[in-house]
Amino acid sequence: MLDLTQDVRDLTAAIVDIESVSGGEKALADEVERALAALPHLKVTRSGETVVARTEQGHSERVLIAGHLDTVPVAGNLPSRVEGDLLYGCGTSDMKAGVAVALRLAATVPAPNRDVTYVFYDCEEVEAERNGLTRIARDHAGWLAADFAVLMEPTDGVIEGGCQGTLRAEVTVTGKRAHSARSWFGVNAIHGIEPVLARLNAYEPRRPVVDGLEYHEGLNAVGVRGGVAGNVIPDLCVVSVNYRFAPDQSIEEAEEHVREVFDGFAVSLVDAAPAARPGLTHPVAAAFTAAVGGTPRAKLGWTDVARFSALGVPAVNYGPGDPNLAHQQGEYVSLPKIVESERAMLDWLTI
Amino acid sequence: MLDLTQDVRDLTAAIVDIESVSGGEKALADEVERALAALPHLKVTRSGETVVARTEQGHSERVLIAGHLDTVPVAGNLPSRVEGDLLYGCGTSDMKAGVAVALRLAATVPAPNRDVTYVFYDCEEVEAERNGLTRIARDHAGWLAADFAVLMEPTDGVIEGGCQGTLRAEVTVTGKRAHSARSWFGVNAIHGIEPVLARLNAYEPRRPVVDGLEYHEGLNAVGVRGGVAGNVIPDLCVVSVNYRFAPDQSIEEAEEHVREVFDGFAVSLVDAAPAARPGLTHPVAAAFTAAVGGTPRAKLGWTDVARFSALGVPAVNYGPGDPNLAHQQGEYVSLPKIVESERAMLDWLTI
Numbered sequence: 001m002l003d004l005t006q007d008v009r010d011l012t013a014a015i016v017d018i019e020s021v022s023g024g025e026k027a028l029a030d031e032v033e034r035a036l037a038a039l040p041h042l043k044v045t046r047s048g049e050t051v052v053a054r055t056e057q058g059h060s061e062r063v064l065i066a067g068h069l070d071t072v073p074v075a076g077n078l079p080s081r082v083e084g085d086l087l088y089g090c091g092t093s094d095m096k097a098g099v100a101v102a103l104r105l106a107a108t109v110p111a112p113n114r115d116v117t118y119v120f121y122d123c124e125e126v127e128a129e130r131n132g133l134t135r136i137a138r139d140h141a142g143w144l145a146a147d148f149a150v151l152m153e154p155t156d157g158v159i160e161g162g163c164q165g166t167l168r169a170e171v172t173v174t175g176k177r178a179h180s181a182r183s184w185f186g187v188n189a190i191h192g193i194e195p196v197l198a199r200l201n202a203y204e205p206r207r208p209v210v211d212g213l214e215y216h217e218g219l220n221a222v223g224v225r226g227g228v229a230g231n232v233i234p235d236l237c238v239v240s241v242n243y244r245f246a247p248d249q250s251i252e253e254a255e256e257h258v259r260e261v262f263d264g265f266a267v268s269l270v271d272a273a274p275a276a277r278p279g280l281t282h283p284v285a286a287a288f289t290a291a292v293g294g295t296p297r298a299k300l301g302w303t304d305v306a307r308f309s310a311l312g313v314p315a316v317n318y319g320p321g322d323p324n325l326a327h328q329q330g331e332y333v334s335l336p337k338i339v340e341s342e343r344a345m346l347d348w349l350t351i
Numbered sequence: 352m353l354d355l356t357q358d359v360r361d362l363t364a365a366i367v368d369i370e371s372v373s374g375g376e377k378a379l380a381d382e383v384e385r386a387l388a389a390l391p392h393l394k395v396t397r398s399g400e401t402v403v404a405r406t407e408q409g410h411s412e413r414v415l416i417a418g419h420l421d422t423v424p425v426a427g428n429l430p431s432r433v434e435g436d437l438l439y440g441c442g443t444s445d446m447k448a449g450v451a452v453a454l455r456l457a458a459t460v461p462a463p464n465r466d467v468t469y470v471f472y473d474c475e476e477v478e479a480e481r482n483g484l485t486r487i488a489r490d491h492a493g494w495l496a497a498d499f500a501v502l503m504e505p506t507d508g509v510i511e512g513g514c515q516g517t518l519r520a521e522v523t524v525t526g527k528r529a530h531s532a533r534s535w536f537g538v539n540a541i542h543g544i545e546p547v548l549a550r551l552n553a554y555e556p557r558r559p560v561v562d563g564l565e566y567h568e569g570l571n572a573v574g575v576r577g578g579v580a581g582n583v584i585p586d587l588c589v590v591s592v593n594y595r596f597a598p599d600q601s602i603e604e605a606e607e608h609v610r611e612v613f614d615g616f617a618v619s620l621v622d623a624a625p626a627a628r629p630g631l632t633h634p635v636a637a638a639f640t641a642a643v644g645g646t647p648r649a650k651l652g653w654t655d656v657a658r659f660s661a662l663g664v665p666a667v668n669y670g671p672g673d674p675n676l677a678h679q680q681g682e683y684v685s686l687p688k689i690v691e692s693e694r695a696m697l698d699w700l701t702i
Contacts, residue, residue, distance in 0.1 A: 166531075181515060183595070188571055197544065201542050220531055220542070221578075223581070226572075230593060237575065301532035301533070
């Protein structure tokens with residue numbers, strides 16, 4: 001059985017060495033469930049390969065600490081190995097170091113100063129519909145009820161508040177086909193996207209401050225396709241754009257903005273995921289930032305914190321891993337950072 | 352055996368009814384070879400499914416009359432059928448009506464006023480390397496020696512002189528990949544094609560007069576591709592352009608022009624086919640235009656006349672079919688136009 005009394009660095013290595021590529025988390029989820037179920041101060045439930053453990057101390061405040069158990073595919077980087085202060089291996093940074101910290105807190109803080117829900121979930125690294133958090137939010141939303149959530153994704157030990165939303169849309173220009181030898185009988189749809197690109201090049205992204213954090217939006221073409229054959233004036237050209245929007249906007253407002261930017265063109269929404277407010281103005285968050293220290297920054301990429309935000313739970317990203325090493329063959333985590341992270345979280349839940 | 356003594360309209364129908372989709376011309380080529388070989392005034396040779404027949408009267412002038420035997424795939428439009436003045440069926444316009452006229456001339460003009468080479472070739476409707484004329488020009492260029500050539504492609508009974516050349520090139524813009532949530536760390540290659548499109552939109556095509564005919568050039572995007580994934584700033588975008596150039600330019604000059612238009616961008620040549628001068632200033636061409644009547648116009652699309660031009664043989668397109676019906680399921684040819692075309696060609700070779 002997973003020994004939760006061991007040092008957090010050793011626990012990280014132990015967890016890394018239980019391979020858990022997305023879809024193959026069962027062995028690790030079993031170990032986590034068994035170890036937590038052995039602790040009398042926790043109420044443990046499970047759904048699929050997601051394990052939820054709660055303290056029930058009757059506090060007026062409840063915080064949620066979450067981490068995903070899965071990793072990207074192993075790339076010859078298991079078992080883990082230590083080199084100096086670094087622990088190498090698949091999932092060290094993203095995010096078994098964070099999971100180890102959460103497990104240590106679950107085991108060593110039987111009477112926290114606020115009730116805690118620990119969530120260890122599956123399939124974060126694959127499509128959203130397989131994501132364990134998506135499933136829990138849909139089938140057991142009550143399990144996720146909390147005043148504040150910390151998602152232990154790698155942030156290099158810095159609090160990253162909320163996340164930006166993302167929206168993809170297609171801007172379509174139509175024309176009229178003709179043989180390219182008599183091009184003046186046609187209307188060239190590829191030529192017709194020039195003003196679409198001009199608007200993108202002229203676009204000035206907003207950098208709004210939300211709950212004290214500065215976000216940084218972006219509107220970009222991420223794809224373009226057009227063309228029928230080498231001798232045909234094309235009658236269709238489609239520019240795919242991606243809008244990353246700050247958490248002061250809803251999906252609907254973001255869509256409206258994109259439609260305004262491309263006013264006069266046919267715009268169709270492809271998909272969107274909401275932004276999440278950082279929630280750092282909440283008192284329990286203030287206690288968290290005080291315990292962790294440093295200056296919180298805005299999370300620009302989209303993460304699962306948006307799922308908490310959608311349930312009305314303000315959430316931040318915070319973890320000992322290095323986000324720049326995520327998904328890389330040479331992934332590692334700094335061992336002192338794990339210890340530091342455990343210390344900060346312990347302070348938050350005990351002082 | 353194909354009866355070359357029958358009326359040209361009936362002969363057209365007879366030829367149309369011998370299916371000859373590109374690659375399947377053998378039955379028709381056999382019939383053509385057998386019918387021509389029976390005529391004592393012709394010297395007949397064959398290469399693959401291409402049949403060449405020559406008069407050897409010792410004239411100082413030799414003209415060449417060519418037509419392709421193949422058609423695009425049959426689309427439920429065989430056998431042929433007559434409705435009023437129209438003959439419907441696959442290949443009627445493109446170009447068995449022209450082939451029928453040429454066969455009638457070969458059969459009924461045993462002593463033309465200038466020597467004639469008749470060329471009936473295969474695989475015009477498919478890729479250039481399978482084209483019978485490409486093969487003959489490479490392996491038996493002497494067979495194509497002439498002072499002037501008439502390619503009986505459908506032109507609605509109007510002489511269309513020469514043809515424009517065609518050149519395809521790729522204009523490539525590179526950038527730098529980045530996650531679209533932090534787009535300012537990247538350089539968006541799709542955004543980078545805006546000036547390429549601006550130059551295309553501002554482009555003023557030339558309309559030069561060559562040998563008395565006005566051509567009309569065109570420079571167009573015929574394809575665009577770019578994009579890595581919905582969350583990645585793309586580092587590559589390629590615009591495929593097609594330049595249709597008048598016969599006062601060589602391929603080299605056309606390429607140089609395209610490179611000048613896109614100065615500052617990476618331009619790579621994909622393929623090119625030369626233009627062909629109309630050659631209407633040659634005396635034998637003057638006799639031809641006098642016989643056919645009407646006002647010759649410039650051929651804007653690329654045709655096999657360029658292959659004759661490349662061999663130093665001025666060439667025109669002239670045939671009874673309607674070019675706008677080519678490759679269409681409802682293809683037909685006007686029966687009076689076939690008769691008119693036979694009459695005009697007969698005048699040219701006998702008066």
